[in-house]
Amino acid sequence: MAAVFLNRLILQTVKTENNCIRRCFGKHIVQRTAPAQLSPAASAPRLSFLIHTKAFSTIQDIQDERKKKKKDGTAFSNTGRKISERIIHVLDEKGNDLGIMHRADVIRLLDERDLRLVQKNPSAEPPQYQLMTGIQIHEERMRLREREKASPKTGPTLTKELTFSSNIAQHDLDTKSKQIQQWIEKKHKVQITIKKGKNADEPENKMEEIFNQILQTMPGMATFSSKPQPIRGGKALMCVLRPLTKKEENEYQETQKKDTLNKENGNDTDSDVLQL
Incomplete structure (x- = not known):
């Protein structure tokens, strides 16, 4: 009696699972086949779907990103593991050419040598990166900052x-x-x-x-x-x-110094002559 009850329970469970599977697959099939049954006037959603998926072109995104970086002139910073290109040209921390490398190999090299990755020339093909230590990055940032302070600010002359x-x-x-x-x-x-x-x-x-x-x-x-x-x-x-x-100002100051020295030397010479 117990065996018969167990068999009925198993059959009921299987039947319930099959019904659930049929409902799920049936809903999926209806969703896939429904656009095919629509009239030509109702095909606009399909067109918008195709237009939307066109925006996911990875090649176009990479090209746009390169153009944007080239135009904006991105700041000198550590790229880290976020390497957008698969293949890049790599220089080591001393400036030696390591050649063309896959980004997975570059990330492995960063971990092994505890280095950072800095973008040097994004417009090159493939883009050029350099391995650097944290101290090198800091020194380069300071050098660029000093150069920016020293350079005159260009602007319209009124x-x-x-x-x-x-x-x-x-x-x-x-x-x-x-x-x-x-x-x-x-x-x-x-x-x-x-x-x-x-x-x-x-x-x-x-x-x-x-x-x-x-x-x-x-x-x-x-x-x-x-x-x-x-x-x-x-x-x-x-x-x-x-x-x-700035150059003319320096030349003027040098001229003033020379004139001052000449006057002092001339006065000393006059005094010597008088003493003689």
């Missing part, structure tokens, strides 16, 4: 304009000279136009003297970008002042 008459009073000229100096300190160019005064007794070279007087108030700071030249049929003179470059 040109300020200033116009006044040659009859200007000395107090007003001093005020304008201070304004020009402030612009020069901010690395701006200054275009100065001096109109000829109505005074008939005015010397012909007075406007040029005013330009030189303004320039003498900024020794070692500015020079002529364009020298004074007549405009408006000779009724005015115009020039452009610009700040000195």
Whole structure:
């Protein structure tokens, strides 16, 4: 009696499992075959599915990522184990060429030698990487930071304009000279136009003297970008002042030092002659 009951229980369990399997497979089959039974007007979801799957092109993603890195100029950093390319060109920590390697071999080498991986040339084919120690990466970052601080910040050079008459009073000229100096300190160019005064007794070279007087108030700071030249049929003179470059500033300082030494040596020589 117990054996018959056990057999019925086993059969019922098998039957229940078969029903569950048929329901699961039936649902899956209906889902797969349903799009084929739809009318042509209802085929839009299929098209959107195909368009969506097109975005998963790994080759396109890698190419886009390389272009983005090349354009943005990624910072110097440790790549770690996240190597997007299968095959890369590897240099060791001393700069020796290790040749073309698979990323799995590179990761194994990193673990064996306790090194880091840094991207050197992402635009190369294959991309170039270098093995480095943590100290080397730190030193390279510091060197790049110092270079960035030393390099002048490139930007558009502004040109300020200033116009006044040659009859200007000395107090007003001093005020304008201070304004020009402030612009020069901010690395701006200054275009100065001096109109000829109505005074008939005015010397012909007075406007040029005013330009030189303004320039003498900024020794070692500015020079002529364009020298004074007549405009408006000779009724005015115009020039452009610009700040000195770093090289010109150094040369000016060296010249000042030499002049100072020459004066000191000249004074010493005079005193010796007097003693004789």
